[in-house]
Amino acid sequence: PSQDKKIFALQGPCPVIRRLLRARGWVERKERGAGRGIPESSCSSWLPDEEEEEEEEEEEDEEDPEGIHDLMSRLVRDQVPYFIWTTRGSAVRGRLLQPDQVANHYARVGSFTTKEGLCLTLRNLPWFDQADPDAFFPRCYRLGAADERQAFIEDFRLTAARSLLKVALERAQDTGAAPLSLTPRPAPAEGPGAQLVEEALRVCGQHLGSLTHRDIDGDPQPPGATDAAWDGFLRGYYRAVHEGAVPRLSGAQREQGRILLQRLAGRLPQLRMEGDRNVWILKPAAASRGRGITCAARLDEVLRLAGRAAREGRWVVQKYVERPLLIFGTKFDVRQWFLVTDWNPLTVWFYRRSYLRFCSRPFSLRRLDAAGHLCNQAVQRRCGPRGARHPRLPPDNTWSCRQLRAYLAQRGQAGAWGEVMVPGMKAAVVRALRCSQGLVRGRKGSFELYGADFVFGEDFRPWLLEINASPTMAGGTAVTGRLCARVQRDALRVVIDRRDDPSCSTGAFELIYKQ
Structure with a gap:
């Protein structure tokens, strides 16, 4: 821009941007009075459909002892x-610029910076790319939509059937003998236990058939399976x-279960990360900083939480990565x-x-608390170190x-970052x-910096959790203080x-x- 156009405006605490622009010879236009706002004619109100990271950032404006910057302003x-x-995820109306x-x-x-938007948008991926969203985005349902709520219930049931087979096969392998009891508590070879396994085999077999024949209208439930029958199956699954x-x-049964899971793994990209406890994560559709997020491993608990959440706004439920x-x-x-x-x-x-953002408690699926499962820094600060x-x-x-x-190099896995994760x-x-x-209102000359959050499976494959508009630039730690300043510097270079x-x-x- 020409010298007479080197005028900038900031909204929110942006000490790094202010310093970098001043170093380039730019002059800040401040609101009349003491504010740092943007003229009303140039900026819209905050949009409610964007996920914001409202983390506080300390304003560290450099000293201006001679008042030169204030005078220029x-x-x-x-x-x-x-x-x-601007900070806080606002959008500027293009027609006013x-x-x-x-x-x-x-x-x-x-459409991609809210959990609900990303959930919906990625379902259209096959129209844009020959790729399956299930290969990188944990399957997700909007609980406020009746059809998606029912789809989630069916997904939970199918996942429970797979999980039962997985844990039974894993423990059978540990014992090295099929006919032996697989638990400290004796379980009968016949009766409810055997019936539970047969039901799981039947459900998984029918699901595989549906996937193999791409029968999109087929019912994944076995013939005659009512809600009451499924409730009975889930009670047995929870016990197991x-x-x-x-x-x-x-x-x-061992042979049939092994073959079924092997074939399902070729059709279900998320089977490996599912684990065996069938954990799901309930999230507000358009909130940030980990607010309101809860993990649950029982269908009745998820639906109870969803019912309560429905009174508070839109929510999604997403498959939890059980083997991170x-x-x-x-x-x-x-x-x-x-x-x-x-x-x-x-x-x-x-x-x-x-x-990286770590949890403050060791990982365990037997305890689904925030300290061990939600990596968001705002959440972990509330949890504090435990155990x-x-x-x-x-x-x-x-x-x-x-x-x-x-760390990966020390473990002999130096190639994982550059070859798989990135x-x-x-x-x-x-x-x-x-x-x-096609959903975003693009505008020539503008730009936007986003923050994507990923968790990785045991095989190093990344799973996209969410994308944040206006990612926090608060340097609360030595690492974030250094990197947040650098990303702002490099963004201005671009x-x-x-x-x-x-x-x-760049x-x-x-x-x-x-x-």
Whole structure:
């Protein structure tokens, strides 16, 4: 931009952006009075359909002992700001911006920045890419829609049948003998236990047949299975898996179960990460910072929570990754930044640095509390350190991706990050954006920085959990303080410096997709 257009406006605490723009010779336009706001004529109200990260960030404005910056701000208070940076996930109305104004948000991005939007949008992926969303996004249902609620119930039941077979086969393998009891509590070879196994085999066999023949109208329930019959099956499943009363398998049942699970694994990308306890996670459809999220492993509990939640707003239920990659027995997720600088053609930049967020309690599916399962830093600060904790885990629950790579290298898995984890994250981000492209109100000249959250399976495959608009830039730890400053610096290199010098450095941002 020309010198007379180097005027910017900020809304919210943005000390890094202010410092970087001032270093480039830009002047901040502040609201009359003491505020830092954006003129009403240039900015919309906050949109309710965007997921926001409202984490507090301390304003650390550098000293201005001679009042030069304040003086310059007063001189441009009636001028148009040509660069607008806002926090809290607001979108700037494109029709109120002049063509040469730049803003750091797009409108109508809720199609991928809310849990409900992402759940719906990714179902359209086959129209945009020859890929299965189940391969990177845990299956998800909107509990407020009657058909999706019923689909979830059927999914829970089918997952329970698979899980029963899995735990019975695993324990049979541990004992090395099919006819022996597989639990400290004796279970009869015949009667309810045997009937439970036969029912699971029948359900899984019919489901496999439905998948094999792509019979989309077929009922996955076995003939004659009523809700009451399913309730009885689930009671037996809970006794077997949650309480350890696993029925013994005959040799024929072992063989049939092994073959069924092997064939289902070829059709169900999520079977490996399911585990055997059938845990699901209930989430508010458009909240952030882990608020309201609950894990449950019983259908009646999920539906009870969903009923209560329905009175409070829209909720989704999503399959929990029961077999995550752990570090020192503790769950973590990765916050991965990416930048969109155009929606037509779609242009995506991926940040080569990211950070890990650890839980404060060791991972266990027998205790579904927030401290062991929700990696969000705001949640973990409320939980505080509890119980035994590995001494090599960071006290502030954060690592850089560089520390993760060093950890993997120590374990002889140095290639996992670059060969599996990063390529999988890139693919998931691009696919989510391609599905949303027709729904977002794109605007030439604007851009937006997003934060995607991933958890990884034991096989290092990434599972996309959510995408946040306005990811927090609060440097609450040494790692986040350093990386959040760098990602803002590099974002300005991409969106400002490249306009004058296309060959300039873009820091750690890498162009990964341009239509």
